[in-house]
Amino acid sequence: MDYTPKPEDNFTFGLWTVGNIGRDPFGEPVRSPLSPVELVHLLGEAGAYGVNLHDNDLVPIDATPSDHERIVQDFKRALQETGLCVPMATTNLFTDPAFRDGAFTANDARVRAYALQKTMRAIDLGVELGAEVYVFWGGREGVETDAAKDPVESLKRFREALNFLCSYVKDQGYNLKFALEPKPNEPRGDIYLATVGAMLGFIATLDHPEMVGLNPEAAHEHMSGLNFVHAVAQAWEAGKLFHIDLNDQAFGRYDQDFRFGSVNLKSAFFLVKFLEEVAYAGSRHFDAHAYRTEDYNGVREFARGCMRTYLILKEKARRWREDPEIQALVQEIAADDGSAPVWNGGYTATKATTLKDHAFDRKALGARGMPYERLDQLTVELLLGAR
Numbered sequence: 266m267d268y269t270p271k272p273e274d275n276f277t278f279g280l281w282t283v284g285n286i287g288r289d290p291f292g293e294p295v296r297s298p299l300s301p302v303e304l305v306h307l308l309g310e311a312g313a314y315g316v317n318l319h320d321n322d323l324v325p326i327d328a329t330p331s332d333h334e335r336i337v338q339d340f341k342r343a344l345q346e347t348g349l350c351v352p353m354a355t356t357n358l359f360t361d362p363a364f365r366d367g368a369f370t371a372n373d374a375r376v377r378a379y380a381l382q383k384t385m386r387a388i389d390l391g392v393e394l395g396a397e398v399y400v401f402w403g404g405r406e407g408v409e410t411d412a413a414k415d416p417v418e419s420l421k422r423f424r425e426a427l428n429f430l431c432s433y434v435k436d437q438g439y440n441l442k443f444a445l446e447p448k449p450n451e452p453r454g455d456i457y458l459a460t461v462g463a464m465l466g467f468i469a470t471l472d473h474p475e476m477v478g479l480n481p482e483a484a485h486e487h488m489s490g491l492n493f494v495h496a497v498a499q500a501w502e503a504g505k506l507f508h509i510d511l512n513d514q515a516f517g518r519y520d521q522d523f524r525f526g527s528v529n530l531k532s533a534f535f536l537v538k539f540l541e542e543v544a545y546a547g548s549r550h551f552d553a554h555a556y557r558t559e560d561y562n563g564v565r566e567f568a569r570g571c572m573r574t575y576l577i578l579k580e581k582a583r584r585w586r587e588d589p590e591i592q593a594l595v596q597e598i599a600a601d602d603g604s605a606p607v608w609n610g611g612y613t614a615t616k617a618t619t620l621k622d623h624a625f626d627r628k629a630l631g632a633r634g635m636p637y638e639r640l641d642q643l644t645v646e647l648l649l650g651a652r
Contacts, residue, residue, distance in 0.1 A: 268576040270312040276572045277315035277352055277548045280304050280322040282522075283564050287557040295557055296564070301336070302343040307561065309347030311568040316349050317396075317550060319357040320387035326361060337390070344394075352398060352548045353444075353508055354391025356384045359404035359452065367405045369426035370419040370457065381426060385433055392439050398508045398547070400480045401427075402446040407453030419457055424470060431473040444480035444507040449489040451520050460489065461496040465503055478507030482552060483536070484514040484522055487529070494535045501543055509540075511571070512553035522554045524567055526574035534648055537575055538582035549575060585647055594640045 270276050284304050287295035299307070301323050308316050320326075323340060324333050344350065358368035358380055366372055368380035391399055406423065408414050427443065434441050445468070449459040458464050461481050468477045479500040486493040500506040513528040514521035526533040540549070555567035585591055606619045646652045 266577075266580055268573045268580075270314070270572040270576065272314045272348075274314060274572070274576070275352075275546075275548045276313050276575070277317055277550045278308055278313055278568060278571075279317045279319070279550070279552060281319060282552060282554055283307055283568055284322060285554040285564075287559075289557065292557070296559075296561060299561070301340050305340070305343040305347055305349055307565055308568060309349055311565050312572060313349065313568065315352045315548060316344075317351065317353040317355070317548075318391075318394075319355050320383070320390060321357045321360070324390070326357075337393070341394070351391070351394040351396050353400055353550065354387065354394065354396040354398075355400040355402065356387040358383065359402075364405045366413075367403070367407065367419075367453075369403070369423045370406045370414065371422075372414065377422060377426065381429060384430060388430070388434065388439070388441065389437075392437075392441060397440055397442065398444055398480075399441055400444045400446055400508060402448065402480075403456060403458070404448070404452055406458075407450075407456035409454035416457065420467070423457065424467070427477065428472045431471065431476050434476070435473070441476075442507050443477045445477065446480040446482060446485070446510070448482070448485040448520075451488070460491065461486070461500055465499065465505060468505065478505035480508040480510060481506075482510035482512065483525075483532075484510075484512045484520050484552075487514050487516050488518065488520060490516050493532060494539055497536065498539060501539075501545070506545065506547070508547055508550060509545075510550055510552035511536075511575070512551065522552065524553055524555070524574070525551055525571040526578065527570075530648060531645070533574070534578045534581060534644075537578040538585065541579055541582055542586075581648060585644065588643070588647065588652070591640065591643050591647070594636050594643070598635060598637075598640070 280301055284299060285296075286298055301318075305316055324336050328336065358364050363376060363379060364371070366376065369377060371377050371380070388399060403423070406419070431443065445458070445464045447458055447460050447464045448456050450456055458467050461479060464479055468474050471477055481493070481496050481500055483493045486496050497506065497509065511525045513523040513525055513533065515528055551568070551571040553567070553571060555564045559567065605625075606616070606623045608616045608620050643652065
């Protein structure tokens, strides 16, 4: 099989991913910074389709207007030279000390206003570069102590900010959707709206919920011990899977952002299987980082590895669907002998009466074995290359 990525695979990376210089809380950087232009060329060499950005990993926060213009023009030229596009953009509302208490939920009204200003300018930049999805990760939107903020008031502030920005996008005539990215903790002790389910509930309260969806991330769900495939499926079923961040990490750890599929291979398989079977048409965005041990040759291999693993698992999903023994088990599990009253398709009074009067064989129901062990073992054998 040829696992070379193609543009139609929609594989994207952020400047902050391949541009990670390897600093951590216990160690200094191990890689010299590359310019955005150099990072675009690195991704082009690796075979990516697109590159995404925070505002300040392209244009420094203190850049002059002339610096801004020069940097953006150089970036556009690099995009043309490599054929890469910019499908998504986002704002950095967490690095600068001004956001130490959050951005949209900060107690200081001046900080909240500055966050709106910064975001509008970053939206303008993203749209200029072609982005049609805009992600919001509220990395500082939370607390270390509940003495600091009223959670109800904080949600009101967050809602007010998103309503404001939705109206701004509509007023400008931009073709742009928002995608909210939930995370339970880190860098804040507790981040508001920590899960996909919490975000879905919040989106329904906005003035323009049709404009706002989700950007679930594998590592963020795994941090809290949750099943990422289920979270993605919930977002998809609600029509809110606007973007997705692919990476990997051990359950319950801090945000490790490992190469996609490098830790939980079976979970990655079922995620790829789901995305391909529902024909998800958005970007497959790798929000991951190379090991700190690597130089930029290793970073390039990391990027290729993310894409190659996805394509291998895509092929494994096809084989799973076509494997006769696996599919025989799937059909056996889902088999319906027609003996139960039909209640699918919604409520009617007749269905309710029929169902209440039906005599179920409770012992027979409890005695039926489900061949999930065999089905799972065959799945593992397929992933291991034994079938």
